[in-house]
Amino acid sequence: MSKKDKYRGKDFIRQMIHHDIDQGVNDGRLATRFPPEPNGYLHIGHALSIYINFGIAEEFDAPCYLRFDDTNPAKESDEYVNSIMEDVKWLGFDWGNNLAHASDYFESIHEFAIELIEKDLAFVDSQTSEEIRNTRGTLNSPGIESPYRNRSVSENLGLFNRMKNGEFENGEHVLRAKIDMSSPNINLRDPVIYRILNLEHQRTGKTWCIYPMYDFAHTLSDAIEGTTHSLCTLEFEDHRPLYEWFLDNLNLSTRPRQIEFSRLNVEHTITSKRKLGELVDSGDVSGWDDPRMPTISGLRKRGYPASALREFCKRVGITKKDKSIEMSLLESTVREELDATCNRVMAIMNPLKVTIKNYPDGESETLEASNHPKKKEMGIREMSFGKNILIEKDDFMESPEEDFYRLSPGAEVRLRYAYIIKCEEIIKDEDGEIIELICSYDPDTKSGVGKSKKKVKSAIHWVSADHSITGKVRLFETLYSDPSPDSDSPLNPNSKIEIDEAQFEQSLSNAKIGSRFQFERSGYFILDEIEDEKLSFNRIVTLKDTWAKIQKKKK
Numbered sequence: 001m002s003k004k005d006k007y008r009g010k011d012f013i014r015q016m017i018h019h020d021i022d023q024g025v026n027d028g029r030l031a032t033r034f035p036p037e038p039n040g041y042l043h044i045g046h047a048l049s050i051y052i053n054f055g056i057a058e059e060f061d062a063p064c065y066l067r068f069d070d071t072n073p074a075k076e077s078d079e080y081v082n083s084i085m086e087d088v089k090w091l092g093f094d095w096g097n098n099l100a101h102a103s104d105y106f107e108s109i110h111e112f113a114i115e116l117i118e119k120d121l122a123f124v125d126s127q128t129s130e131e132i133r134n135t136r137g138t139l140n141s142p143g144i145e146s147p148y149r150n151r152s153v154s155e156n157l158g159l160f161n162r163m164k165n166g167e168f169e170n171g172e173h174v175l176r177a178k179i180d181m182s183s184p185n186i187n188l189r190d191p192v193i194y195r196i197l198n199l200e201h202q203r204t205g206k207t208w209c210i211y212p213m214y215d216f217a218h219t220l221s222d223a224i225e226g227t228t229h230s231l232c233t234l235e236f237e238d239h240r241p242l243y244e245w246f247l248d249n250l251n252l253s254t255r256p257r258q259i260e261f262s263r264l265n266v267e268h269t270i271t272s273k274r275k276l277g278e279l280v281d282s283g284d285v286s287g288w289d290d291p292r293m294p295t296i297s298g299l300r301k302r303g304y305p306a307s308a309l310r311e312f313c314k315r316v317g318i319t320k321k322d323k324s325i326e327m328s329l330l331e332s333t334v335r336e337e338l339d340a341t342c343n344r345v346m347a348i349m350n351p352l353k354v355t356i357k358n359y360p361d362g363e364s365e366t367l368e369a370s371n372h373p374k375k376k377e378m379g380i381r382e383m384s385f386g387k388n389i390l391i392e393k394d395d396f397m398e399s400p401e402e403d404f405y406r407l408s409p410g411a412e413v414r415l416r417y418a419y420i421i422k423c424e425e426i427i428k429d430e431d432g433e434i435i436e437l438i439c440s441y442d443p444d445t446k447s448g449v450g451k452s453k454k455k456v457k458s459a460i461h462w463v464s465a466d467h468s469i470t471g472k473v474r475l476f477e478t479l480y481s482d483p484s485p486d487s488d489s490p491l492n493p494n495s496k497i498e499i500d501e502a503q504f505e506q507s508l509s510n511a512k513i514g515s516r517f518q519f520e521r522s523g524y525f526i527l528d529e530i531e532d533e534k535l536s537f538n539r540i541v542t543l544k545d546t547w548a549k550i551q552k553k554k555k
Contacts, residue, residue: 030062031063042087044330046296048264054093071213091310109212117153124155124176125149128171169196194213218243228256231259262318268480324483338524343518350393351390354437364467365386366383368383368417389465391460414458419446420456424439467506469535471537519537524540
């Protein structure tokens with residue numbers, strides 16, 4: 001079998017992994033890792049990295065490390081660590097015994113830094129950060145070597161040891177790799193690999209006052225724990241030569257292979273943890289888990305199923321080309337999952353009272369409604385019907401347009417699972433607002449009883465005014481209307497709409513927090529909380545693709 005046939009149908013990452021295993025690279029082992037920095041909550045872009053790293057490891061029955069890159073105590077906290085662990089578990093992945101922190105390896109990383117100094121491949125630079133930045137050069141011009149670049153090995157060892165012992169202030173010295181200040185790749189122009197930070201670390205306390213930089217710590221952590229394939233996003237492609245330089249010049253038992261793929265960008269979202277943190281700090285959102293946020297915890301609170309997010313990552317796939325995924329793909333994936341699993345119920349967001357004048361006073365009856373139109377095994381529920389019901393105000397039009405087939409003066413419409421009614425009279429308040437409809441019903445048109453000869457063009461949903469439950473509904477949209485927002489883009493003023501007096505059918509009185517439902521003709525919702533016996537629902541997604549319509553109108 002040719003290599004082409006052997007790897008047919010596999011993405012380029014899996015092709016590379018299969019090739020390395022077949023060639024016996026790293027003894028034919030596979031080990032991946034997901035290495036988040038605990039300086040914020042994970043967002044939807046991280047979901048793809050989690051899916052790829054843990055998913056590929058599962059396929060090969062190999063370990064995947066969850067490793068926290070905790071090398072900057074100025075921005076890290078246990079809150080972020082705990083949220084990341086919760087997100088990975090919620091997505092359905094398990095690191096088993098392979099939980100690690102870069103801080104676990106601080107001693108070894110320090111020893112590797114000494115090894116570079118002893119090989120005259122690293123030096124202590126006493127320039128200020130501004131001086132280092134100004135002498136780094138540009139894409140079109142080489143950098144300038146530090147005046148401290150040719151310090152002796154013994155002097156560098158002595159200074160580095162004094163840095164470690166806390167004899168200097170922040171920024172007074174740094175340790176730089178000695179590579180090539182004229183390299184066309186700026187990452188190879190004597191990068192800083194250690195800096196002084198006189199801060200207490202959340203795990204190591206005051207043991208260290210020097211901390212390795214990301215590129216150095218990341219490479220060595222991969223090698224130390226035995227990672228064979230370092231799968232990361234395309235912004236690290238230019239860092240790969242530095243990654244390999246460290247591997248080439250240090251005595252390491254494992255040589256990981258870095259492979260880059262395109263990051264996941266979704267329209268109408270920002271996935272910079274720094275910018276998302278600014279939204280939290282400014283109070284524009286209620287927190288990292290605000291249902292409008294593109295964080296994994298925000299999507300979870302909004303009601304997105306983990307299985308739908310995994311399916312979305314599968315559909316996005318693995319590519320080398322940067323791309324922005326349409327919001328409609330994400331929402332349609334979520335919608336498909338919910339359509340198959342959610343019970344149908346009826347809820348009225350903007351109620352209009354309807355009195356059925358020919359229904360007997362003081363009487364009511366119990367009607368049966370299907371929990372799912374395509375799945376009889378999901379059962380039925382009971383609904384009370386009587387003289388007083390509530391419908392959506394939008395389902396009535398006093399002067400109907402030509403294609404309006406719902407309720408209007410003299411017109412008939414079917415109440416879902418119930419009867420056909422006819423509007424006989426409109427009652428308005430002193431301001432001219434419609435506050436009540438007087439209707440009649442045809443008792444011979446009961447849903448599910450025989451076949452009524454009377455036909456109408458549409459059915460509307462309703463709830464019993466005497467048996468409904470009052471609750472709250474939050475309607476969410478994306479934080480940004482702009483499909484390609486930046487930090488200066490205005491927030492969507494309609495990203496959150498709260499309805500305090502929504503009316504739900506009585507079957508929801510037994511609903512549990514976290515339960516998802518389709519509110520017929522309204523969308524998919526999750527029960528977020530119950531406070532003082534009052535239900536509060538978050539809308540997960542609408543029933544139809546509104547984003548495609550918006551884009552079509554723009555064209």
